Amino acid sequence: MDYLLTEEQKMIVDLTRRIVREKITPEVVSRYDETEEFPWEIIKILADAGLFGVYIPEEYGGMGGGIFELSIVTEELSRACGGIAxxxxxxxxxTYPILLFGNEEQKKKYLPPLAAGTxxxxxxxxxxxxxxxxxxxxxxxxxxxxxYILNGTKQWITxxxxxxxxxxIAMTDRAKGARGATAFILEKGMEGFEFGKKEKKMGIRASAT
Ligand SMILES: Cc1cc2nc3c(=O)[nH]c(=O)nc-3n(C[C@H](O)[C@H](O)[C@H](O)COP(=O)(O)OP(=O)(O)OC[C@H]3O[C@@H](n4cnc5c(N)ncnc54)[C@H](O)[C@@H]3O)c2cc1C
Incomplete structure (x- = not known):
């Protein structure tokens, strides 16, 4: 069994490291940490580099990798900034619940912009x-x-x-216990879907919770 990275995985590591070295510098990291501003600038750089699509199949606009590719990008970003990672x-x-359990219509609608990072x-x-x-x-x-009409409040959502x-995740049949939960796809802007205040955290402050 070959435990080494493939050529493509090595390229993903190198690309992420280069972005980290050039764009996610200690100054940039401390700015986001201090201001708690969402790092859209960095998200755009990662998106332009194709990194949001590493685990998404090519037919939906991704690179065709899997969890391993996702993990190596996350690992490299985490070296610089846990919040951005x-x-x-x-x-x-x-995205994964859509990838694993979405129907074809849902995959075609949602996966391409998520793979592109737009x-x-x-x-x-x-x-x-x-x-x-x-x-x-x-x-x-x-x-x-x-x-389906959803009613409830979620908390601490990254x-x-x-x-x-x-x-x-919402309960559709409480009698079935944990098996009575169903995953729904909601879009920002849907009627009645509102956001509470952003948490002030002690760490990973570039991320929004
Ligand atoms: C920064 C941040 C980002 C997050 N992002 C997301 C997100 O994107 N989506 C999302 O859905 N959630 C998110 N969460 C929520 C996170 O998944 C929960 O905090 C986590 O599931 C633990 O739940 P809790 O905080 O209510 O702690 P509790 O469940 O109340 O646990 C408190 C303590 O009790 C212990 N404990 C609990 N049950 C037992 C048991 N049976 N036996 C022994 N010990 C036990 C736990 O280990 C813990 O130490 C986020 C949380 C944080 C802090």
Whole structure:
């Protein structure tokens, strides 16, 4: 078994390292850390380099890699700034449920802009009363005609307010316990979908929570 990186993976590492060296300098990192400003400038650089698509299949505009490619980019970004790295990694967290379980229509609609990095995603599971105990979420989704109506509050969602696409977990059948949860795709701007205040954190302050 070959434990070494492939040529393509080495190129991904080199590219990310170069971006880190040239663009995510200690000055840039401390500026984001102090101001808590969302690092859109860096997101754009990562997007232009194609790094948001490393784990997305080519047919949806990605590079065709997987979790390993995603991890090596995240690792290299983390060397410079945990906050920027988590902005990048959390968009994958919100994208993966679509990649794994979305239907073809959803994949065609959502994956290309996420692979291009022109839109970010987020994953919304945690609630004020449900963290580790994920099955304890109170958010519900009820089918009314052709729509589901979601009711509930999520908390501590990375990229919350900045992302355009949200994978939101809600209970559709409480009698089934944890198996009664369903993932929904929400878009920023949908009726009734609002954002609370941004948390002031003690670390990874370039990321929005
Ligand atoms: C910066 C940040 C970003 C986040 N981003 C996201 C996100 O993008 N999406 C999202 O859905 N959530 C996100 N979260 C929420 C995160 O997933 C939760 O904080 C986590 O699930 C833990 O839940 P909790 O904070 O409610 O802690 P709790 O579940 O209340 O746990 C508190 C403490 O009790 C311990 N504990 C809990 N249960 C047990 C048990 N049964 N036995 C022993 N010990 C136990 C835990 O280990 C912990 O030390 C984020 C949180 C932070 C801080």
């Amino acid at each position: 988590i902005c990048y990694a959390a968009t994958a967290l919100g 839109k970010l995603a987020a994953f919304a599971l945690t609630e004020p009363n449900a963290g580790s105990d994920a099955a304890g979420i109170q958010t519900t989704a009820k089918k009314e005609g052709n729509y 990229n919350g307010g900045e992302a355009e696409v949200y994978t939101v």
